[in-house]
Amino acid sequence: MNKAYFMSFVLAAALSAMADEVVPVETYDTLFTGVSGGQLVSNDGGLWTTNGAAIATTNVTAVSFETADSTPIGLNVTAEPADTNTIVKVELQVTLADVGKFADISESAQTAFCVCTNSFNAWNGSRWVALNEVPAGIDESQPTNLTVEISYQDMKAESPARKARFTVGDTILVTRDGSSPWVNLGASAIATNNLAGFAINGEGIIAQADAKVMLGVAEYAGVKYGTISNAVEVAKGAGGTPTVEVLRETDEDVTEYAETVNIAAADDVPVKVNPDGGSVVAKDKEEGGPAVDGANGVYTATLNGSVATHVSAKNLQITLPYPNKEVKPNSVDIEGTKATFEVRTASSVLRDASVDEGKNLTANVERLHEYLAAYAADAYEDKDVTSETISTALATTQTGGTKNGLPLYQSYALGIAPTDSVKPVTVANDTDPDAITLSIPALNSSTPSGDYTTIKYVMTKPNSQTVQFNKGTNIAVPLSTGSYQVKIVME
Numbered sequence: 001m002n003k004a005y006f007m008s009f010v011l012a013a014a015l016s017a018m019a020d021e022v023v024p025v026e027t028y029d030t031l032f033t034g035v036s037g038g039q040l041v042s043n044d045g046g047l048w049t050t051n052g053a054a055i056a057t058t059n060v061t062a063v064s065f066e067t068a069d070s071t072p073i074g075l076n077v078t079a080e081p082a083d084t085n086t087i088v089k090v091e092l093q094v095t096l097a098d099v100g101k102f103a104d105i106s107e108s109a110q111t112a113f114c115v116c117t118n119s120f121n122a123w124n125g126s127r128w129v130a131l132n133e134v135p136a137g138i139d140e141s142q143p144t145n146l147t148v149e150i151s152y153q154d155m156k157a158e159s160p161a162r163k164a165r166f167t168v169g170d171t172i173l174v175t176r177d178g179s180s181p182w183v184n185l186g187a188s189a190i191a192t193n194n195l196a197g198f199a200i201n202g203e204g205i206i207a208q209a210d211a212k213v214m215l216g217v218a219e220y221a222g223v224k225y226g227t228i229s230n231a232v233e234v235a236k237g238a239g240g241t242p243t244v245e246v247l248r249e250t251d252e253d254v255t256e257y258a259e260t261v262n263i264a265a266a267d268d269v270p271v272k273v274n275p276d277g278g279s280v281v282a283k284d285k286e287e288g289g290p291a292v293d294g295a296n297g298v299y300t301a302t303l304n305g306s307v308a309t310h311v312s313a314k315n316l317q318i319t320l321p322y323p324n325k326e327v328k329p330n331s332v333d334i335e336g337t338k339a340t341f342e343v344r345t346a347s348s349v350l351r352d353a354s355v356d357e358g359k360n361l362t363a364n365v366e367r368l369h370e371y372l373a374a375y376a377a378d379a380y381e382d383k384d385v386t387s388e389t390i391s392t393a394l395a396t397t398q399t400g401g402t403k404n405g406l407p408l409y410q411s412y413a414l415g416i417a418p419t420d421s422v423k424p425v426t427v428a429n430d431t432d433p434d435a436i437t438l439s440i441p442a443l444n445s446s447t448p449s450g451d452y453t454t455i456k457y458v459m460t461k462p463n464s465q466t467v468q469f470n471k472g473t474n475i476a477v478p479l480s481t482g483s484y485q486v487k488i489v490m491e
Helices: 228-236 305-310 347-352 365-375 377-381 387-395 408-414
Strands: 028-033 046-049 054-057 063-066 073-077 087-094 112-116 119-123 128-133 144-154 161-168 182-184 197-200 203-214 218-220 223-225 243-246 262-265 271-273 297-302 316-318 325-327 333-335 338-345 435-439 455-460 466-470 475-478 485-490
Touching: 028 046, 028 073, 119 161, 197 203, 218 228, 223 228, 228 243, 262 305, 316 338, 338 347, 338 365, 347 365, 347 387, 365 377, 365 387, 365 408, 377 387, 387 408, 408 485, 455 475
Parallel strands: 243 262, 271 316
Antiparallel strands: 028 203, 046 073, 054 063, 063 203, 073 197, 087 144, 087 203, 112 119, 119 128, 144 161, 144 223, 161 182, 218 223, 218 243, 297 338, 325 338, 333 338, 435 475, 455 466, 455 485
16 A cells, blocks of 8 residues: 655654644544554554664653664554545654655655755655755754645546645745645555555654544535535636535535535535524414514525525524524425425423423423423413423413313323313223222323323322322222322322
8 A cells, every 4th residue: 555654864754733724614533543652552543563663752742763774664554534535634743853865765655754955845756845944943852743734635537636735833834936835746646545654764753643534525526625615615716606515414504605606415414504694584473473583483594596406405404593492303395495494492492391390301302392382382482482481381280261270291291181181080880889980081091291100090098098090090989988089190
């Protein structure tokens, strides 16, 4: 496999972790960690080969090395990268010393780096390319940060392109003529689509040797990019209305991009659209009713033509400006440039609501949504709904008319409507000669919410003894005189 050599004959290349420089929202996945705790680390990501080099721990964080007979030590990548044909970023922290003369690098090396004749230099696969002059303070006395980025982005078979960029400290190096920070690489790099390993020759100290691979989020003209915005910037220069394909889910809002390019995505890749710049435009909740802004109801957003054409209802993500609200699942419909969707109280609000001294009703939150919409609409649909107002609504005793006199949450937990009576009544055909047989019809066929493990009837006799019956069974009241009390108990 082809390798990238980051070489310095008195020490190899270097870089510590530095902030992603091009676009902060790019996402990278670890490829390997080569140095940890002052030791060379071989693990699932990479395997070191020292080739007889002298290796020692200089302190708790760094490793000293001296290669034998100009044979480099190397790390072979063994991990499958999370993505290919993107950018691999190798972050090193090593001492940099002037090598005195250029090494005869194998043409199988994708790239290499060294300090020679007071210049930073990069190997392009066939020759050394001069970069910036070495500034004061960069020498072999202490480790220096070096980042090597190798781009495998261009996948076009007819003209594949690979290139490398080098950053020392906070300075992005450029070619000596100042034309570009990227060094075009030769055939050895073109032959592969990801880093196979790297090597170091000479002697010095290495404190960090990590690599990570950029995840392709968007693609344009066969090239993957780490953000949609990066792909859009390139696509806009093509003229017309080019298409940018979204490859992975991302937090980027495509609304602003879709004015100039088509945004396409597979059905299983959600695309985030923030309608109307952060506000939703409400339709009338009912025919002739008042417009709703923030309360539960059906809303509409106008999409630009690109989004409407290339984004399906399945992968359209709508950002609401109300943290206590959410878009109801499977409620989105796109017709032309209009997207309609239903807004409801957020599930997180319902999960945080509590009753019965702190109990949360979370066994079936979708069922709780439906119940509150049916029996506590005023509180549930309110623009300013909170967990506390939902808790209050659930704890409110249902009285008046045909209401059963229970707190709303108890009716919900029992699986009945607040108008269903829970008073025991005699069964139609009572054949027990020793008792009056009662039942609670509404509970005989109900399905509890699942929030309580046990639901039972407790009958208290005149002498304060209690008898328990399972929910749904008949209650046998003795024929002896006295007052009997039956309660429903949920545990």
